[in-house]
Amino acid sequence: MHSRTFAVLLYGFVTPVSLAAAAPPDPAQPDAPVPAVKYESGLAGYVSFREEKLAPWREVNDEVARAGGHVGIFGGAHGGHAAGKPATNPPAAGPARK
Numbered sequence: 814m815h816s817r818t819f820a821v822l823l824y825g826f827v828t829p830v831s832l833a834a835a836a837p838p839d840p841a842q843p844d845a846p847v848p849a850v851k852y853e854s855g856l857a858g859y860v861s862f863r864e865e866k867l868a869p870w871r872e873v874n875d876e877v878a879r880a881g882g883h884v885g886i887f888g889g890a891h892g893g894h895a896a897g898k899p900a901t902n903p904p905a906a907g908p909a910r911k
Contacts, residue, residue: 838845
């Protein structure tokens with residue numbers, strides 16, 4: 814029982830001290846400590862534009878054709894409408910409207 818009383822007293826002392834240490838300084842006080850501010854430009858990581866070498870248009874056109882057209886580039890061989898086949902199963906009929 815003695816160790817429990819000690820733990821409660823210790824907690825009662827440590828908690829207000831830690832809360833007081835964590836409280837921010839009052840901004841209304843003129844002598845309140847202010848953390849240092851470091852300026853970093855918004856353009857610090859900017860990389861200027863570099864023009865890339867263009868590929869021959871015939872080679873690019875042939876590559877797109879091999880992939881299945883402009884939709885085939887994104888969907889591959891199973892690209893939905895890019896396959897060019899109509900749906901084999903028609904959509905199920907919904908409830909009849911009156």
